[in-house]
Amino acid sequence: MTRSMTAFTRQSLDTDQASLALELRSVNQRYLxxxxxxxxxxxxxxxxxRERLRERLAxxxxxxxxxxxxxxxxDTVAINGERVEQxxxxxxxxxxxxxxxxxxxxxxxxxYPGVTDDRGPDTDALRRAALELLTAALDDLDAGREREGERLxxxxxERLAGIRGQVAEVRAHLPDVLARQRRQILERLETVRAELDPQRLEAEMALLAQKADVAEELDRLETHVVEVERQLQQKGAVGRRLDFLMQELNREANTLSSKAVVTETTRCAVELKVLIEQMREQIQNVE
Incomplete structure (x- = not known):
């Protein structure tokens, strides 16, 4: 289950000797x-x-x-009556x-020594109470981090669904994009066709088409989306893995943008970058 690093809790406990109040406040950080x-x-x-916090938080x-x-x-001064009588x-x-x-x-x-009872508070009892209070505070902090993690x-x-939609749109346009590019190249070379070797021309066109073919980038984008979804279902700290996956998604989006030869692909590449950046901002708070 995804957990956020941002949460706050305040717990209190009253004993015969004192009132204890414990606050835990956590925000995002690369380490504990x-x-x-x-x-x-x-x-x-x-x-x-510190040991208990390390056991519960990553x-x-x-x-x-x-x-x-x-x-x-x-705080009351106690009198030792027997000592006073003596x-x-x-x-x-x-x-x-x-x-x-x-x-x-x-x-x-x-x-005079022994007249007042100056034993002071039972610090061992206070320590036990403070450790009990820390356990309650950690339970509440964990619950808060899990609730915030679910929202994240x-x-x-939502952004993963948006990426899937953009990938599907590019795939739908891909045959038309490749055909349109081929026509554009032919039109540009029509005037010099007679001067070029037909076989060499066909080979150059195939190379250009291969460079413009973004099917591999789309496949990798879909693979990374599946892996992000899988990580969101894992237990424990997954923030670093998700951050790495954002880098991989952004790399593929940049490659898609560099290969774009029509406005539809360019627009989808820009939208992909926006969605990835929005995810990356949210992932900064994931444990």
Whole structure:
């Protein structure tokens, strides 16, 4: 199935500790090029993120942005009650020995080791949540790339039908074109026929007719059209193959144009180039 390289997704996940939001944005690129924007506390996720992206995507420039917002509960200062009771008991005992000494204020008590619970967020849990979020985001991005790829394939098939129509039109005119060319050559040489060897004249006319015969170019155009259609039905990345086929189609269209001796063939060759260029623009976004 044809997939586009252009897509966007945004997924979010709330945990007891924080809210996570992940954005994936991809555009066309000749190879896979990934850029990350991660919170400093989760910077070590870049390697597993990159590995998962490589498993799912073959081409495209991908921007991966992860945002982390701590929940109110995780920002609350927790008091270790047991530690505070131990500290107050020690202060009471100390005051019995030094009654003239001033008692420490509350801010000083908060700074005493063990009074506050400063364990911080569970980064392992946050990493697991972020990886889960990436899986959901990749699923959604894949679905978007496939939907866009189907639209691209439909546009390409429309142009393929147009190429088939132009090839059929040239084939229909081909016998008349060759006959008309022969008549034109005979008319031009009528005045000097007496001075030329009849056999040599016939040979030259056959050579000119062979050069103007575009049947082989038409056959190759049809063959390339069939191959493009086959590639559109393949799984995986086919963008590079399609781009190569566009070059081959354009080569045959140029040859057809150079051999054109009547306006009908010239017009068809120009229309072929237009259709091929339109396909090539669409194929730039195919993975």
């Amino acid at each position: 090029d990934v850029h990350f924007r991660l919170p400093e506390s989760l910077r070590d996720l870049e390697t597993p993120f 081409r495209g420039k991908v921007e991966c942005t992860l945002r982390l917002e701590s929940s109110a509960a995780s 500290l107050m008991a020690a202060l009471t005992q100390l005051r019995s020995h030094a009654p003239e000494a001033a008692m420490p204020d509350l801010m000083a008590l908060l700074g 394939a439909a546009l390409i098939r």
